[in-house]
Amino acid sequence: MLCLTLPASVPVLALDPVETSVAEAVDGATARYTEVLERAVNINSGSMNFPGVRKVGDLFAEEFEALGFTTEWVDGAAFNRAGHLVARRGTRGPKVLLIGHLDTVFASDSPFQRFEVVDEHHTAGPGIADMKGGNVVMLLALSALAEAGLLDDLQLTAVLTGDEELRGRPLDVANAALVDAARWADVALGFENGDNDPHTVATARRGSTSWRLEVTGKPAHSSQVFREDIGDGAAFELARILTAWREALRAEENLTFNPGVLVAGTDVSLDATSGRGDVFGKSNVIARSALVNGGIRAVSPEQLRRAQEVMHKVAADNSPHSSAVLTFSEGYPPMPSTEGNRQLLALYSTVSEELGYGPVTPVDPRRAGAADISFAAGYVEQAIDGLGLLGSGGHTVDEMADMRLLPQQAKRAAILLRRLAQQ
Template identity: 75%
Template sequence: MLPAPLLLFCLLSPLLATPALALTAEETAVTAAVDRSVARYTQVLERAVNINSGSMNFDGVRQVGELFAGEFRDLGFQASWVDGEPFGRAGHLVASYGERGPKVLLIGHLDTVFASDSAFQRFERVDEHHVRGPGITDMKGGNVVMLLALSALREAGVLDELQLKVVLTGDEELRGKPLALANAALVDAAVWADIAIGFEDGDGDPATAVITRRGASSWRLEVSGKPAHSSQVFREDIGDGAAFELARILSAWREALREEENLTFNPGALVAGTDVTLDPASGRGTVFGKSNVIARSALVNGGIRAASPQQLERALRVMRAIAADNSPHTSADFQFSEGYPPMPATDGNRKLLSLYTAISEELGYGPVAAVDPRRAGAADISFAAAHVDMAIDGLGLMGEGGHTVDEAADMRTLPMQAIRAAILLLRLSRQQAE
């Protein structure tokens, strides 16, 4: 069963498919060019999906990179591979085009969450309009939307009005470390660009796009208590032990931060007892303890998502203060590890969404609203957004079931998304020329 917004779109799309008269002759030519190339790029998508490119399957990620590099070169782009060995991943594909017009960064990724030993490996037709496959929406389909849009601009003779850089990362689903090296190609391109456009699938609803994303970082809390016979717990000279202190801190965080809109934090794995271990990378741990012994140690690994850098900093101040104000005979050490930064909604992002929704309405597809940040995770554009004047994401292939073996795309959204993206790029070029 399709999500309600996507189902509604599919029911209405035949009624909304006729472009409005507001389109220029150039834009009408771009629309027709997309329609002529859908079949060809559907084949490209099938080839890409049938190559396993789980983040740690370096050969597979490189093969998908080579496939897309060839497609970009066919469009006249210069394409090169950034070796990922310094940050422990396969690497990234970077392509560039043009010498005049607005500087636009186009963002996608090559890797998926499906490892090489996953049972979910192939492009599979479900019915006339739907296709299953690993990474088909997240986000090999988004890369193909990008290519289809660029192909249409080239066929219509207007691609030369843009300066473009494309960065398709090979580690979006499992970031390489250190972040400074893993993100260098993306950040360098963003510093060069004026505008960033991401082709992730957002929340899977073609009536939304992403102008704000919450960041995604991790934290770790290590708590110590005074071990003793359990019959003595709560005594003034012994205290509550590590397990109760951990519970107190987590509960106090929840109460202090519950009114922060769009802020979430989650203790994903925790252990408490006499002897404990908890690996931050794998999430695996060990514990030894007895019901008649007060817990000496407690460990918890968690994540935090915030809508802006300011909100994140406020939350961290609260969390650190509560973790440091310990009950008697206990102590706690709070550690924060930076991950994806927040992408706040800026005036520039809103302006870009306004342009995109106007295009969508003129095409007959209806308005496009900003997605609720709680319904879209972190993505590569988060590392780029702070360096550009305008940013938007979620313009990729739509569907459902991302990150699961039920991941499927509605192929009717392929031409629609490509047309909207192509005309957005065309109008950006025309606005600068005016």
């Protein structure tokens, strides 16, 4: 369980009267939006439960429309997912993209299906933190700005994707609505739960790219392995390549790569999507084939390119009588830390301190995985993520949210938006 030390009553330190009214509006609407969160959590929206994802989208669309947004459902048939919710409002002021997602990792047959009150401060449920709670933080913040008459000072587009947990393909089609909104926007705010620490947000996120290595060796009786005219076989060549990658890249800060599943033998197959493989071989036969599927995470496009160059070079320098083919698949791009992102964090941290919640610092990229904002950050001047409802146990049946943080996160987001409008 997430254990936080929060002040019994949070003093407002340096807000102007308008911002004070925004914070009070958040407190006044928290109970209502807690009910919205419960309704959303009680709708199963595993990524492949298309009707469920759409139903959650419809629920949130009603909430956006009540705040004066126009909404659109982007059908996901072209990328084999339910689709995305897009909500738009405003014609003046800075252009801000708000990012959330509708789907969860919990399928329709998961035993974890319902909102549950755990104790005075904690609730449990599928997607309650990741990230139906983040969507509700977004809406609660917007409702407070609306009550204060401030929404007309912003141009807002909210994109709530239906495939964050299991990306649709092709990626350019699946991401079109999000990328189009990012090209339009000046600023992107992600309402994921980050590393579930209210004292950090993400100014950088590592990308996630899949790779596949196919190795071929010369089959023969195992007693002849290592002969100059036979070679080491596919299994040893695979091991050599993986070891050389590890030695060459292990010291690179914020870079990780992992061989997730591998097979080696006489006849092998390995499905890149399901991760299931078949293998036939004998202990007295040198392996003819080896396959491995893995992933690589880098904090910047430059770091990813450098690592890929090293991996290709090692894989191409083969032992005698062996060969290897390395391929990379398109995935989540890195979101590098930029000066604009750091400036946006500084503004957010100031807001947090003036609310009495203390400073906010960048999360270690090793503690924050790829997310929707990764596809948007490269198109905007400023971007941060991790503004959502925080908790613990994400992607497990122990997922919980700390409900004390619902009004806190909404106040931070609302006043950040107000100050962006003032700029």
